[in-house]
Amino acid sequence: MSATIKIQGEDFDIAAELAALAKGGADIGAVATFTGHVRADDGLTALVLEHYPAMTAREIARHVAEAQARWPLRGVTILHRVGRLAPGERIVLVAVAASHRGAAFEACQFLMDYLKVHAPFWKQEERGGVARWVEAKPADADAAARWRQ
């Protein structure tokens, strides 16, 4: 199985990423994707993301390995942006290739749920000149915990 994990400041080209993922083989019959965007919540002017560079890709790779152990996957691409992002910009892409849609859909949601509560990223919201750290949401922890039941 191929796994591509990238942490970058610049935007990504979804079509190019999906084309690269689907090149993995003739037995790929399904590619499920999730793309996260910056919402313009309550006058938000920017999101600023930082991460723990030495840990981030390793941590995400562990989640990919777990997904691979749970579902028959043919390829995974995870891209996460850091730095300053404006409302409407893309933040994250999770794309999963499999032979059939069930595995692709489920593994895509699993990876996104895990990334939310385990990958070492932190978001700061800016509204006008005021910056505020985003608090972790219990609902995100619940979504990840669901996969343990």
Place this chain on the structure above:
Amino acid sequence: MNLLYFAWVRQKVGKSEETLELPDGVSTVRALAQHLSMLGPGYAEAFADPGRLRTAVNQEHATFDTTIGPDDEVAFFPPVTGG
């Protein structure tokens, strides 16, 4: 040992990274956090409530009970908010 701070922990401490000799008698993340809380007002504020903090040892999620040694990298940060 190498220490890393992220998000508001970094802001309160006033730096993102530092090296420190493992203090005598400190063998867990919890004891290290207690030691750090005494290094100055910024540290005191950052480490006032360990319940608000998470930690990683050598780039893997850990707990405040995790054992640490002189060559470890220990990071302190709030609960993560990526995605």
